Amino acid sequence: MIETLAVIWFGLLGILLIGYVVLDGFDLGVGILHPFAPADRDRRILMNAIGPLWDGNEVWLVTFGGALFAAFPVAYATVFSAFYEPFMLLLVALIFRAVSLEFRSKVKAVRWRRLWDFGFFGGSFLAAFLLGAAGGRTMLGIPMNQTLHTALDLSDWLAPLPLLVGALTVALFAMHGAIFLLLKTEAELQARMRKWAWRCYFAFLALYLLTTAYVALNVPRATANFQQHPWFWIVPVLNLLAIANIPRALRHGSPGYAFFSSSAIIVALAFLFATAMYPNLVISDIDPRWNVTIFNGCSSEKTLKIMLVIAGIGMPFVLSYTAVVYWVFRGRVTLGESSY
Amino acid sequence: MMDVELLSRLQFAGTIMFHYLFPPLTIGLGLIMVLLEFQWLRTRDIGWNHAARFWTRIFALNFALGVATGIVMEFEFGTNWAAYSRFVGDVFGSALAAEGIFAFFLESGFLAVLVFGWDRVGPKMHFFSSLMVWLGGMFSAVWIVVANSWQQTPAGYHVVEYTLNDHIAYRAEITDFWAMVFNPSSVDRLTHVLIGAMILGAFFVLSISAFYLLRNRHVDFAKRCFPIALWVAAIFSVLALVSGHDQAKTVSKTQPAKLAAFEGHFETGPGDLYLFGWPDASAKTVHGAVRVPGMLSWLLYNDTQKPVTGLDAIPADQQPPVWLPFQMYHLMVGLGMFFIVLTLGTLPLLWRGRVYRQRWLLWIFVFAVVGPFIANQAGWIAAEVGRQPWIVYPSIQDGVEMRGLRTSEGLSESVRASQVLWSIILFGSVYLLLFIIWIYVLNEKIQHGPTDPEQHRQTPPTPDAPPEGLLALEADRLAGGAHLLDSDSRTEGA
Numbered sequence: 166m167i168e169t170l171a172v173i174w175f176g177l178l179g180i181l182l183i184g185y186v187v188l189d190g191f192d193l194g195v196g197i198l199h200p201f202a203p204a205d206r207d208r209r210i211l212m213n214a215i216g217p218l219w220d221g222n223e224v225w226l227v228t229f230g231g232a233l234f235a236a237f238p239v240a241y242a243t244v245f246s247a248f249y250e251p252f253m254l255l256l257v258a259l260i261f262r263a264v265s266l267e268f269r270s271k272v273k274a275v276r277w278r279r280l281w282d283f284g285f286f287g288g289s290f291l292a293a294f295l296l297g298a299a300g301g302r303t304m305l306g307i308p309m310n311q312t313l314h315t316a317l318d319l320s321d322w323l324a325p326l327p328l329l330v331g332a333l334t335v336a337l338f339a340m341h342g343a344i345f346l347l348l349k350t351e352a353e354l355q356a357r358m359r360k361w362a363w364r365c366y367f368a369f370l371a372l373y374l375l376t377t378a379y380v381a382l383n384v385p386r387a388t389a390n391f392q393q394h395p396w397f398w399i400v401p402v403l404n405l406l407a408i409a410n411i412p413r414a415l416r417h418g419s420p421g422y423a424f425f426s427s428s429a430i431i432v433a434l435a436f437l438f439a440t441a442m443y444p445n446l447v448i449s450d451i452d453p454r455w456n457v458t459i460f461n462g463c464s465s466e467k468t469l470k471i472m473l474v475i476a477g478i479g480m481p482f483v484l485s486y487t488a489v490v491y492w493v494f495r496g497r498v499t500l501g502e503s504s505y
Numbered sequence: 506m507m508d509v510e511l512l513s514r515l516q517f518a519g520t521i522m523f524h525y526l527f528p529p530l531t532i533g534l535g536l537i538m539v540l541l542e543f544q545w546l547r548t549r550d551i552g553w554n555h556a557a558r559f560w561t562r563i564f565a566l567n568f569a570l571g572v573a574t575g576i577v578m579e580f581e582f583g584t585n586w587a588a589y590s591r592f593v594g595d596v597f598g599s600a601l602a603a604e605g606i607f608a609f610f611l612e613s614g615f616l617a618v619l620v621f622g623w624d625r626v627g628p629k630m631h632f633f634s635s636l637m638v639w640l641g642g643m644f645s646a647v648w649i650v651v652a653n654s655w656q657q658t659p660a661g662y663h664v665v666e667y668t669l670n671d672h673i674a675y676r677a678e679i680t681d682f683w684a685m686v687f688n689p690s691s692v693d694r695l696t697h698v699l700i701g702a703m704i705l706g707a708f709f710v711l712s713i714s715a716f717y718l719l720r721n722r723h724v725d726f727a728k729r730c731f732p733i734a735l736w737v738a739a740i741f742s743v744l745a746l747v748s749g750h751d752q753a754k755t756v757s758k759t760q761p762a763k764l765a766a767f768e769g770h771f772e773t774g775p776g777d778l779y780l781f782g783w784p785d786a787s788a789k790t791v792h793g794a795v796r797v798p799g800m801l802s803w804l805l806y807n808d809t810q811k812p813v814t815g816l817d818a819i820p821a822d823q824q825p826p827v828w829l830p831f832q833m834y835h836l837m838v839g840l841g842m843f844f845i846v847l848t849l850g851t852l853p854l855l856w857r858g859r860v861y862r863q864r865w866l867l868w869i870f871v872f873a874v875v876g877p878f879i880a881n882q883a884g885w886i887a888a889e890v891g892r893q894p895w896i897v898y899p900s901i902q903d904g905v906e907m908r909g910l911r912t913s914e915g916l917s918e919s920v921r922a923s924q925v926l927w928s929i930i931l932f933g934s935v936y937l938l939l940f941i942i943w944i945y946v947l948n949e950k951i952q953h954g955p956t957d958p959e960q961h962r963q964t965p966p967t968p969d970a971p972p973e974g975l976l977a978l979e980a981d982r983l984a985g986g987a988h989l990l991d992s993d994s995r996t997e998g999a
Contacts, residue, residue, distance in 0.1 A: 217617030220572055224613050228605030230579050235602045238594020238676075239669065245583025245590075246917035252584055253928045256577050257935055263573035264939060267566055271946045311670045313587075315919045455670050462669075464595040465678040472599050479606030486614030493618055493625050503562075503623050 170469040171459040174236040175443065177476060181232055183435045185225035186296075187341075187428050192219040194342020196262055196289020197335060198361055199282060207354050208282065210498045212266055212505045214349040217494045219266065221487060223259070235472055239313075239462035240446035247307050247315035247447075248299055251322065255295045262288030270505040290335060297334025301327035304384060304441055306448030311455050329379060333372040337434070340365035340411075341427045347420035349498050359415065362423070366411055373408070380441075386448075387441035397440055404433035510913050512925040513585040516932065518889075520577045522882055523936045527571030529881050532646065532699065533706015534564050535639030540733055542632050556729050557635075558623065559955035560710070565620045566950065570943060572613075577932070585925065589896055589915030595678045596662050596685055597652045604648035612641030643699060650698050654691035656897045657888075658759045661685035664907045675908065677897065689759050693752040694888075700745045701884065704844060705877035707738035712874035713951055715867040726955045732855050739848035745841050750804070757805050760898065761814035763891035766825045767834040768801055768813075769794075776801030776813035781835065786827045789816075823894065830891035833883040840880040847873060 192215045202208050234241045245252060265284035272278075302317075305326050309315045321327075343362035350358055380387045391397045407429040414423035442448075447457035463469065538560045545553035579601070582590050618626055618634035626634070661684030662677045679685055711734045717727040757764045769784040769791040770776050778800030782791035799809030816824055847869065854860035860867070892898065899909030 213621075217621040220569075220616060221610065221613040223572070223576070224605060224609040227576055227579060227609055228602065230576075230583075231598065231601040231605045234579075234582065234590060234594055235598025238591050238598060241583050241594065241598075242587035242590035242917070245580060246585070246587040246919045249584050249917075249920055249924050249928070252580055253931060256580055257931060259576060260573040260935060260939070263569055264942075267569035268942060268946060271566075271949055312672065313670070313918060464598065467682075468595045468599055468679050471679065471682050472602055475599065475603050475606060479603070479610075483606060483610040486610055490614050490617045493622055501624055503558075503621050 167463070167466045167469070168460060170466060170473070171236075171463045172444075173473070174232075174463070174469055175439070175459045178229065178232055178236065179435065179439045181225060181229040182439075183432050185222070185229055186435055187431050188222035188225060189219070190293075190338045190431055191215070191342045191345035192222055193262070193289040193293045194338040194340065194365075195346060196285050196342075197293065197339045198342055198346070198358070199286045199289070201361060202354060202357065205278065206500070207357075208278075209270065209500055209505060210350060210354060211346065212269065212285070213498045213500060214346060216266065216505050217490060219263075221490060223263075232472070232476075236464055236469060237446055237457075237459060237462045238464060240457045243309065243313050243315065243447050243457055244303070247309070247317055248302070251295050251299055255292055255299075258288045258291035258295065260288070261285070262292060266505060293335045293338045294331040298322060298327040298331035300334070300438055301330030303448070304330075304380070304387065304438065306450035308451055309447060309449040309455055309457075310451055313455075313457075325379060326376075326384070329372065329376045333369070333376050336365055336369040336372050337427075337431065340369050341424075341431065344411075344415075344420055344423045344427050348424060351497055362415055366415075370408065384441070387437075390440045390443055400433050400436050400440075404430060404437075407433065509916055509920060509922045509925060512922055512929060513916060513920075514912065516585065516925055516929045517578070517581055518886075519929070519936075520574070520581065520932055522885075523940070524571065524574040524578065525882060525885065526878065527567050527574065528642065528646070529698075529702035529705045529877075530709060531564055531568050531571055531706075532639070532642040532702035533704065534560055534567070534709060535635070535642055535706070536703055536737060537706055537710050537730070537734055538564060539632075539635050539639050540737075541730070542635050544729075546628055546632050552725055552729055555955050556726050559726070560730075561619060561635075563947070563950060565616075566943075566946060568616060570939065574936075574939075585917055585920060586896075586915045587917035587919070589910060591674065592676050592910050592915070593656070593897060595676060596655060596659075599679070599682070600648045600652040600655070600686075604645050608641050608644035608648060611644065612638055615641065646698055646702070647695060650695045651686050651688075651691045654694050655685055655688050656895075657694075657892055658688050658690040659898055659900045659907070659909075660688035660902070662907070663902055663905070677907075680902075690752075690755055693748065693755050697745065697748045697752055697884070700741050700748055701877065701881045703741040704738055704745060705874075705881060707734045707741065708844075708870075708874045708877045710734035711738060711870045712872070715870035716951070717954070718861055719864060719867050719871065723954045728858070728861065731860075735848060735851060735855065738844065739852055742841065742844040742848050746845060749838070749841065754805055757813065760892065762816065762819040762823065762825055763830070763888075765814060765816045765819070766827045766830040766891050767887060769827060769831045770801065770813055770815045771817060773815040773818050774812050775799050775810050776805070778804065779831075779835070782831070784827045784831045786816075786824075791831075825891050825893045830887045833887040833890070837880045837883040837887065840876045840883070843876060844873075844880075 195211050195215050199208060199211055202211055230241075261284040265281040265288060269278055269281035269285065302322065302324075305324065307315050307317060307321070340362060343358050343365055346358040347355060347362065407426040410426040411423050411430075414420070414426060444458045444460060445456045446459060446462055449455040538557055541553055541557040541560065544550070545557055615634040615637035618631065619638050622631060622634065659677070661681035662679050664675055665678050666673055666675055668674075710730050714727040714731040714734065717723045718731070753764065753767075756767070764770070768776060769779055769782060771786075771789040775798075777796040777798050779791055780795040780797070782794035782796070784791045802811045802813055803809045805811070805813060816827070851860055851866065851870075854863065854866070894911050894913070895909045896912040896915045897910040900907050
């Protein structure tokens with residue numbers, strides 16, 4: 166019974182993570198593209214495109230963290246303390262992203278706005294990169310001994326996979342954000358964003374191929390679960406279709422379709438990450454016996470059940486608020502009195 | 506080199522105290538916003554609308570800072586307090602997850618409508634959104650205070666041994682969810698926290714309104730907000746006394762060591778109440794004390810002679826520090842008394858607006874807002890330092906003794922002092938910058954002030970494009986705006 170619950174919670178955490186990267190992915194992407202809209206008015210449109218949405222999107226990360234803490238406390242404690250420096254930087258990045266949105270519009274002076282432009286871009290870029298790098302490092306494993314002691318230093322982060330996945334995440338989010346902006350902007354700004362969607366697409370494609378090749382050659386564990394469940398191959402195939410569909414959708418001028426595709430890519434990559442890890446949550450590169458798995462690192466059966474009830478009651482509400490907000494703020498951005 | 510425990514405690518205290526400038530302010534401001542918007546719905550007097558909009562802008566600024574600084578603590582449990590996280594995860598984690606699902610999503614979803622939705626939804630939907638944001642703020646207080654209270658007065662759990670990688674560890678496992686939620690102190694503490702938030706929000710509104718009155722600016726606005734905020738401040742200041750008194754009684758039963766530290770009560774016996782003093786733990790006395798003999802026993806038991814547990818009854822290695830909890834507790838109580846005197850004393854002057862001519866009194870209100878900020882922080886310092894050395898209190902569940910967790914046992918094994926020192930410097934400098942900018946932007950907003958009804962036309966509430974022609978006229982008439990000539994005065998997001 167507890168094994169089933171642990172698997173269910175692994176799946177639910179996957180859903181929370183997917184919710185976060187699909188939704189906040191475009192927010193962070195908009196932040197990364199922010200400096201490439203030169204005029205003040207354009208920058209305001211970019212910020213207001215995510216203005217009503219980013220906060221709710223970040224809550225997916227907060228809830229993911231809370232659920233990881235509750236369902237797999239051992240994994241939460243180990244990963245967070247092992248990733249001390251990158252996570253502290255991630256926090257600072259998310260703080261700057263948030264306050265830059267709020268502060269920038271409050272004073273008209275050029276230097277003030279430059280400062281927060283930089284905070285918004287830097288925060289978004291760094292957050293995307295660090296999230297990716299943390300994912301890459303998690304896939305590789307960390308030097309963790311029997312008593313859960315870890316000691317990562319800078320060289321563990323400057324390894325190829327963390328750097329590659331970090332860069333891949335930046336490119337992917339920037340592409341996702343550019344496509345999102347196609348839905349939110351018009352005329353000249355939209356044309357500019359279309360150019361950026363193409364550029365990010367090619368950067369993403371190159372990094373995706375590199376990362377895939379690197380993982381295939383160096384991380385055999387990543388595809389180990391595919392042997393047991395051959396139907397998993399559907400996911401990379403669908404992923405390739407989604408990747409191929411983006412140029413088509415961009416050329417045909419159907420950004421909605423392109424946005425659907427980039428969301429599908431993010432879902433597929435998150436799924437591949439999860440299958441590469443399963444059933445491990447923390448991989449010890451000293452000895453696989455010390456791995457923290459969903460079975461030895463989970464909470465009690467009772468807690469997992471209680472949380473299932475909480476999620477069952479809460480999620481329909483969450484989805485309905487999210488739907489309402491996206492409905493109320495649908496359509497292209499217009500700047501008004503209450504805008505940033 | 507300083508040790509990891511002290512540094513980690515300093516970091517957690519610093520980051521949570523900075524965070525705690527904002528949530529109580531937004532919860533309290535939320536109430537005032539809801540009241541003002543209710544007045545607008547009821548009377549359709551445009552002045553209420555402008556007042557609500559002004560506070561919404563202030564609210565949004567504070568809310569953004571609350572969100573940005575709030576996620577830090579959730580990370581710190583794992584980064585700095587890994588052993589603690591493994592110990593409490595099974596119990597504490599569900600409260601944290603519930604907070605995310607029930608409170609944060611509610612808050613953030615409707616916040617979007619509250620801040621950006623004035624022109625996109627109708628007034629009733631907007632009012633509903635304000636109400637939901639306010640409720641969401643209070644729900645988040647519920648879960649986090651429940652989790653904290655469980656650490657102080659744990660219930661509904663047992664401590665079990667488990668093996669991980671062939672070595673033995675202990676953790677708390679939940680046995681009864683509702684007993685965990687309604688642990689002996691959670692209702693008392695939650696009530697007190699929420700009351701503290703309402704007082705802060707009300708004093709914040711009083712301060713800015715008083716400032717406008719003194720400067721003779723936005724007088725109509727200030728005269729709408731001041732009385733509402735004064736009533737809220739007065740009611741909740743009195744309630745704070747009632748709930749504080751109840752809470753002290755609970756603490757005397759559940760955490761006698763903490764109460765003894767609050768009151769500087771070193772020896773078990775009839776308790777005196779110290780109004781001021783300088784407790785000295787090594788001499789076991791309070792220097793320079795002004796005290797009311799037997800008053801503590803009387804407050805707790807209605808009997809001046811009944812003995813109160815003193816620190817002498819607590820083993821030395823389980824005693825909290827005394828000086829800091831004593832001073833912070835007394836500071837909080839003293840400020841609370843000041844709020845009661847100030848607000849109850851001012852209420853009668855509302856009659857015929859006499860208060861608006863008492864400039865000295867208005868000046869007191871301009872600066873009094875600092876009081877609730879300090880009182881909220883001081884209360885938490887007293888509560889958290891007063892529970893040391895425990896991060897999770899030991900307890901007895903169904904007659905079985907459950908081990909507690911000492912703060913020193915909760916640290917991350919892998920984190921070194923140099924890492925924590927680095928992150929303290931990082932957060933210290935970022936938060937100093939944020940604090941300066943917060944004050945600066947707040948001041949800009951206050952100087953800019955609310956939009957005066959005379960200069961501003963209410964934008965018609967429609968979902969898509971602003972309607973034109975007759976529809977716009979009708980919408981304007983409904984909205985109570987009479988200035989149709991002023992065709993487009995919407996400012997470009999000043």
